[in-house]
Amino acid sequence: MPDDAVQLTIDGVAVSVPKGTLVIEAAKQAGVLVPHYCYHPGLSVAGVCRMCLVEIEKQPKLAIACATQAAEGMVVKTQSEPAKRARTSVLEFLLINHPLDCPICDQAGECELQDFTFQEGRPATRYSPDYAKRFNPVEDFGPDVLYVPNRCILCTRCVRFMEEVAKEPVLNVSERGDRAYIGIHAEARLDHPWAGNVVDLCPVGSLLSKDFLHKARAWELDKTAAVCTGCSQGCNVTLDTRENVVVRVRPRPNLAVNRYFICDHGRMNYRWMNRGDRVEAPLMRRDGELRATDWDEALDRVGTLLRGASGRAVALVSPRVSTEALFLARELLSGLDWMGAFQVVMGEEAPLAGIPNLALRAERAPNAMGAELLGYRRDYAAALAAAESAALVLVLDEPEVAVRTAGALLYIGTVLPEGARGAEAVLPIANVAEEEGTFVNRDGRVQRYLQAKPPPGMARPAWWVLSELLATAQRGDHPATPADAFDLLAATVPAFAGLSYASLGLGGQGLNREVRVPA
Amino acid sequence: MGYPHKPHPQETVVLSKHFGEVEARSYKGWVKRGGYEALKQALTMEPAKITDVVKESGLRGRGGAGFPTGLKWSFMPKEKKKPHYLCVNADESEPGTFKDREIMRWTPHALLEGTAIAAHAIQAEVAYVYIRGEFTEPCAIMEQALGEANAAGVFGKIKIYLHRGAGAYICGEETALMNSIEGKRGNPRIKPPFPAAFGVFGMPTTINNVETLVAVPHILRNGAAWYKGLSLSSPKSTGTKLFSVCGHVQRPGNYEVTMGFPLKDLLYELCGGMPSGRTLKACIPGGSSVPILNREETERCLLDYEGVVEQGSMLGSGGVIVFDDSVDMVYQIMRLARFYAHESCAQCTQCREGTAWTTRILERMLAGQGKPADLDLLLDLSENMTGKTICVLSDSCAAPVVSGIKKFRNEFEAYLAGKKHPVLAA
Numbered sequence: 001m002p003d004d005a006v007q008l009t010i011d012g013v014a015v016s017v018p019k020g021t022l023v024i025e026a027a028k029q030a031g032v033l034v035p036h037y038c039y040h041p042g043l044s045v046a047g048v049c050r051m052c053l054v055e056i057e058k059q060p061k062l063a064i065a066c067a068t069q070a071a072e073g074m075v076v077k078t079q080s081e082p083a084k085r086a087r088t089s090v091l092e093f094l095l096i097n098h099p100l101d102c103p104i105c106d107q108a109g110e111c112e113l114q115d116f117t118f119q120e121g122r123p124a125t126r127y128s129p130d131y132a133k134r135f136n137p138v139e140d141f142g143p144d145v146l147y148v149p150n151r152c153i154l155c156t157r158c159v160r161f162m163e164e165v166a167k168e169p170v171l172n173v174s175e176r177g178d179r180a181y182i183g184i185h186a187e188a189r190l191d192h193p194w195a196g197n198v199v200d201l202c203p204v205g206s207l208l209s210k211d212f213l214h215k216a217r218a219w220e221l222d223k224t225a226a227v228c229t230g231c232s233q234g235c236n237v238t239l240d241t242r243e244n245v246v247v248r249v250r251p252r253p254n255l256a257v258n259r260y261f262i263c264d265h266g267r268m269n270y271r272w273m274n275r276g277d278r279v280e281a282p283l284m285r286r287d288g289e290l291r292a293t294d295w296d297e298a299l300d301r302v303g304t305l306l307r308g309a310s311g312r313a314v315a316l317v318s319p320r321v322s323t324e325a326l327f328l329a330r331e332l333l334s335g336l337d338w339m340g341a342f343q344v345v346m347g348e349e350a351p352l353a354g355i356p357n358l359a360l361r362a363e364r365a366p367n368a369m370g371a372e373l374l375g376y377r378r379d380y381a382a383a384l385a386a387a388e389s390a391a392l393v394l395v396l397d398e399p400e401v402a403v404r405t406a407g408a409l410l411y412i413g414t415v416l417p418e419g420a421r422g423a424e425a426v427l428p429i430a431n432v433a434e435e436e437g438t439f440v441n442r443d444g445r446v447q448r449y450l451q452a453k454p455p456p457g458m459a460r461p462a463w464w465v466l467s468e469l470l471a472t473a474q475r476g477d478h479p480a481t482p483a484d485a486f487d488l489l490a491a492t493v494p495a496f497a498g499l500s501y502a503s504l505g506l507g508g509q510g511l512n513r514e515v516r517v518p519a
Numbered sequence: 520m521g522y523p524h525k526p527h528p529q530e531t532v533v534l535s536k537h538f539g540e541v542e543a544r545s546y547k548g549w550v551k552r553g554g555y556e557a558l559k560q561a562l563t564m565e566p567a568k569i570t571d572v573v574k575e576s577g578l579r580g581r582g583g584a585g586f587p588t589g590l591k592w593s594f595m596p597k598e599k600k601k602p603h604y605l606c607v608n609a610d611e612s613e614p615g616t617f618k619d620r621e622i623m624r625w626t627p628h629a630l631l632e633g634t635a636i637a638a639h640a641i642q643a644e645v646a647y648v649y650i651r652g653e654f655t656e657p658c659a660i661m662e663q664a665l666g667e668a669n670a671a672g673v674f675g676k677i678k679i680y681l682h683r684g685a686g687a688y689i690c691g692e693e694t695a696l697m698n699s700i701e702g703k704r705g706n707p708r709i710k711p712p713f714p715a716a717f718g719v720f721g722m723p724t725t726i727n728n729v730e731t732l733v734a735v736p737h738i739l740r741n742g743a744a745w746y747k748g749l750s751l752s753s754p755k756s757t758g759t760k761l762f763s764v765c766g767h768v769q770r771p772g773n774y775e776v777t778m779g780f781p782l783k784d785l786l787y788e789l790c791g792g793m794p795s796g797r798t799l800k801a802c803i804p805g806g807s808s809v810p811i812l813n814r815e816e817t818e819r820c821l822l823d824y825e826g827v828v829e830q831g832s833m834l835g836s837g838g839v840i841v842f843d844d845s846v847d848m849v850y851q852i853m854r855l856a857r858f859y860a861h862e863s864c865a866q867c868t869q870c871r872e873g874t875a876w877t878t879r880i881l882e883r884m885l886a887g888q889g890k891p892a893d894l895d896l897l898l899d900l901s902e903n904m905t906g907k908t909i910c911v912l913s914d915s916c917a918a919p920v921v922s923g924i925k926k927f928r929n930e931f932e933a934y935l936a937g938k939k940h941p942v943l944a945a
Contacts, residue, residue, distance in 0.1 A: 090869065154865060177865055180865035
């Protein structure tokens with residue numbers, strides 16, 4: 001046993017944790033979730049909700065698991081009579097001023113007050129209906145945040161987030177006793193670029209997202225692990241879909257990247273995933289016009305075109321497509337004299353002050369690093385110029401494109417922009433929510449995202465389309481799954497050496513740091 | 520006591536000797552009365568030696584908890600690696616308590632002297648005297664005295680600051696007081712860490728009550744044995760204690776008696792007993808936060824830390840609230856609960872919601888609309904509010920409710936049975 005570890009028993013399960021670990025965290029290792037409201041691993045300990053009271057042998061009083069450090073030989077009981085009674089009473093106290101408006105509350109179904117009340121609350125209140133409940137009107141806190149004070153249980157997570165993490169202390173606890181509520185600075189708005197996190201942190205339906213207001217019930221949502229496409233930070237997110245429509249983006253904890261948070265830009269950056277103006281069938285030029293066809297014909301004709309291609313080729317790619325697609329596009333052109341480039345939309349950087357190396361990055365693209373590692377260049381203008389005289393121009397989902405070329409234009413994308421209507425062929429692909437794949441963030445971390453909804457019509461994931469083209473054009477290996485595509489990439493490109501799709505897991509892995517980005 | 524009455528022969532005036540003497544407020548007047556001698560002596564002593572003397576004297580905290588003062592001082596780091604601070608709790612806001620106010624009003628230099636000695640003993644160079652916001656007169660007197668003492672240069676390297684509170688009861692809780700000094704909301708902090716490790720501004724801090732510190736110069740001058748010898752009873756309770764008596768007695772006020780003095784004698788002899796024609800019903804011996812004693816317990820009670828505990832209450836701050844037979848106990852307990860509901864800092868769930876709920880139940884009972892289940896509910900809520908929160912405010916609300924129902928259940932039942940005319944709770 002290392003010197004800095006302590007052994008303790010929680011509900012009969014022996015665990016060993018590093019010295020200084022809080023009992024509430026040690027309990028997680030024992031498979032025990034101690035009910036709590038104010039505690040959050042990303043914030044300082046407040047110890048105010050008193051929900052995590054547990055019995056610790058040889059201690060005269062119940063102790064809060066969130067503020068008690070695990071000690072050698074400690075015996076913790078979360079299910080003893082006194083501990084259960086204490087939690088039941090906290091729930092009863094919390095509910096006396098809480099409206100039972102769950103049927104119209106956005107939080108219902110993912111509400112910790114609801115969950116723990118079902119788990120161990122009293123079946124009925126003893127609070128007489130003669131007594132008034134605290135009432136305060138709904139307040140508009142900021143661009144996306146509403147405060148419903150009646151539902152507030154004063155856990156102070158939002159106050160602590162703004163103070164410690166955002167370092168813009170605009171919220172406080174105002175008033176005292178049961179009149180208390182969350183106050184906002186008289187002259188301030190909750191408009192910090194990361195303010196939306198208070199909605200996720202709120203354990204009840206007190207802080208609500210205006211964007212999500214009454215959009216869905218929690219139990220109607222399907223949740224998919226994904227990576228935010230808002231910038232090059234690569235925050236881990238969950239895409240919430242209702243009937244195959246993305247309705248919400250929430251942070252997915254990853255201590256190495258975004259801890260528990262995402263910025264508002266990323267949070268709001270999902271509507272395009274539900275666009276209706278998609279290309280839904282392969283389009284081929286016939287008699288001077290783009291006409292819909294099926295995949296067999298499209299692949300056959302584009303394959304023939306590629307097989308016969310010679311001379312200069314140019315690839316204009318989006319830094320928002322998967323690493324696998326970028327890799328396979330490169331493989332497709334590898335026999336030709338080719339060059340590839342991408343352009344990145346720039347915005348303002350917005351750091352989250354309390355967390356090192358976490359910011360909304362100026363580069364608003366999730367996979368610029370991936371594109372760069374695969375040999376695509378940032379000199380987009382040069383590539384556009386080269387395209388004019390190229391024999392073949394491949395555009396991979398770059399919407400800001402106005403290509404003039406003497407050669408053949410092959411457009412592979414989710415939508416068909418005006419500037420690409422001169423294409424020989426348009427192959428419809430899935431967007432990021434409709435496929436799985438990987439992005440490489442700015443720090444060289446390769447992270448997987450999963451498929452949240454089906455692509456529309458005949459659209460297929462870009463890796464599939466490119467792999468099929470590799471097969472019909474007879475240019476080397478053509479992977480059958482995204483995992484195969486990634487593993488082929490890892491075997492081919494030195495920077496990705498040693499990685500495998502399976503080993504990436506859902507938390508991602510760092511690149512082979514020995515290999516530098518090609519000049 | 521000395522003010523407004525002459526001391527009673529049964530009093531032992533040590534701290535209150537100069538109450539009522541206006542001249543004692545000035546630096547000169549205080550020096551004439553032997554003031555600052557103990558400080559001069561202390562500044563020549565090793566800090567640890569002073570702590571030893573105070574330990575030896577058996578002095579215990581006069582703010583309410585009764586923690587041994589010398590022991591508390593000895594918790595400060597021996598080797599000074601960070602700045603040390605002393606906080607003086609002059610936020611006397613416990614209902615029924617008004618002893619520190621009189622100490623500051625009449626003998627401000629006594630407090631300053633005790634503060635400087637304690638600061639030296641714990642190697643603090645800064646001391647904050649946190650004065651209750653409502654104490655305008657004591658604060659002005661303290662300011663004047665501090666100015667004079669600073670001009671005379673008696674404190675050496677020690678700097679003393681006066682800090683005025685803004686009227687929150689909870690700021691008398693030691694860690695809330697520290698937050699308040701730091702400019703934060705006066706919320707109690709989770710302990711541990713204790714102030715000796717992580718106090719004001721995160722530095723090692725000792726916090727003492729006014730009356731505690733005022734006793735220190737006397738102990739240094741007269742010796743620990745003398746102070747111990749003042750006790751009439753338990754060797755664990757030494758010296759003299761100021762009791763603020765209010766309510767139904769002929770002569771309310773502050774009385775200084777030695778530890779172990781009978782509460783009965785305090786009420787009937789020193790305070791002149793009940794108003795004529797009335798008899799004693801109940802007494803809260805240590806400020807509003809301690810359990811209520813009934814008549815028999817009151818008359819049996821000896822005033823020291825152990826004696827009051829023996830009767831089922833606590834010595835607390837020494838704020839003695841006396842109720843005669845005209846008093847409606849249900850109403851009194853509702854008033855206490857309402858006070859705590861108003862002053863709860865809103866951090867802990869049990870306290871924030873429990874104090875308010877308790878008050879509502881009592882108010883409805885007084886209005887004649889109580890339910891038979893209300894008494895058991897009150898007791899259950901009180902149990903849920905005891906020993907489960909950061910500080911003891913919620914325990915303090917529960918104490919009078921539980922002891923009140925236990926000892927005066929018939930009065931509650933009279934309301935519930937409709938035998939007592941409803942009163943307006945407002």
